Amino acid sequence: MSLTALARDAWTGALDLVFAPVCVGCKRLISTDDPERVVCRVCWARCRPVPAPRCPRCWGTLPTQVVRDRGAVVGVRGDDGDDGDDGDDDRLTDSVDSSDSAERENCVDRSAHGSSTADRPAAGGGSGGHPSADPPSSSAPRSSPPPAPKCRACAEWPAAVRVVRSAFVMGDGVRSLVHALKYRGWEAAAGPMAARMAALPWPRDVTDEADVAAAVPTTPVRLRERGYDQAALLARELAARTGRAFDPDCLARTRETASQTTLHPSERRANVAGAFAVPAARRRTVEGRHVMLVDDVWTTGATALSCAGALLDAGARVVSVATFARVFPELERPVPALRRGTGT
Ligand SMILES: [Zn+2]
Numbered sequence: 001m002s003l004t005a006l007a008r009d010a011w012t013g014a015l016d017l018v019f020a021p022v023c024v025g026c027k028r029l030i031s032t033d034d035p036e037r038v039v040c041r042v043c044w045a046r047c048r049p050v051p052a053p054r055c056p057r058c059w060g061t062l063p064t065q066v067v068r069d070r071g072a073v074v075g076v077r078g079d080d081g082d083d084g085d086d087g088d089d090d091r092l093t094d095s096v097d098s099s100d101s102a103e104r105e106n107c108v109d110r111s112a113h114g115s116s117t118a119d120r121p122a123a124g125g126g127s128g129g130h131p132s133a134d135p136p137s138s139s140a141p142r143s144s145p146p147p148a149p150k151c152r153a154c155a156e157w158p159a160a161v162r163v164v165r166s167a168f169v170m171g172d173g174v175r176s177l178v179h180a181l182k183y184r185g186w187e188a189a190a191g192p193m194a195a196r197m198a199a200l201p202w203p204r205d206v207t208d209e210a211d212v213a214a215a216v217p218t219t220p221v222r223l224r225e226r227g228y229d230q231a232a233l234l235a236r237e238l239a240a241r242t243g244r245a246f247d248p249d250c251l252a253r254t255r256e257t258a259s260q261t262t263l264h265p266s267e268r269r270a271n272v273a274g275a276f277a278v279p280a281a282r283r284r285t286v287e288g289r290h291v292m293l294v295d296d297v298w299t300t301g302a303t304a305l306s307c308a309g310a311l312l313d314a315g316a317r318v319v320s321v322a323t324f325a326r327v328f329p330e331l332e333r334p335v336p337a338l339r340r341g342t343g344t
Pocket residue numbers: 023024025026027028039040041042043044343
């Protein structure tokens with residue numbers, strides 16, 4: 001090792017003694033060999049990805065289908081990692097409400113419908129991939145399985161809204177990271193958070209059409225209070241990691257809106273309807289482009305969909321949406337407390 005390298009390592013070590021990196025999530029010291037130095041490995045391990053099966057378009061959770069063979073559970077349809085990102089998932093036309101997915105468990109009896117049906121993806125291939133499309137075997141005196149679980153949540157969306165992806169289910173660990181970025185001034189968290197968003201399973205056309213990224217704009221009041229827009233930070237970092245251009249001003253608020261936090265879903269839609277627009281000077285940024293719209297959290301989608309509508313009105317060809325967290329009330333569960341001494 002050269003003297004220069006030794007001196008550099010000694011200097012870095014000295015800085016770590018004085019300014020030891022602290023995790024934004026748990027406030028514990030981060031191991032100095034952790035390359036990110038912002039969020040510790042334990043906190044990342046506490047973040048829960050959106051579970052399968054999920055709608056390949058809107059990323060909403062779909063009911064689990066237990067596959068049985070002569071009474072024994074031999075698999076769960078939809079959790080094989082195939083999310084149908086093959087380009088034809090926009091044909092999905094109906095669904096179940098994700099809020100009651102835990103109560104709806106459809107059982108597909110393999111012995112009644114042949115083993116081939118259990119090997120297909122549940123939601124990925126649109127309507128063609130579900131076992132209910134297969135006629136029952138004449139030798140099996142069983143009733144037909146329940147109707148296919150598909151996604152009703154995104155059926156009414158504009159066709160040009162391509163896909164939504166979220167890195168993690170909102171929960172205790174994820175919430176601490178979102179709050180660190182949003183309220184506690186941890187701007188450095190945006191890079192590691194956006195890296196997880198960039199690594200999501202995006203359909204190939206979304207990856208290929210890496211045109212431009214836009215951020216859901218915060219309100220002028222919050223921008224003054226915080227000094228930055230957390231969605232813009234994420235959009236900038238995501239754009240840098242995916243080869244997109246980022247224009248922080250291609251979406252603007254046309255009016256003030258009330259806080260969404262206490263509103264019913266229908267009230268949320270009304271609250272943000274027409275609240276966003278692409279400034280005339282920025283129309284050329286989005287015209288004919290596939291825009292990646294970025295926000296920190298997807299709750300009901302009302303705000304993001306209002307922004308998507310504004311982008312499409314301004315001439316965007318396609319809009320996809322990326323968020324760090326997604327709210328699934330039915331999936332939230334307490335995260336086990338950290339044990340002392342594991343925060344490295
Ligand atoms: Zn941590």
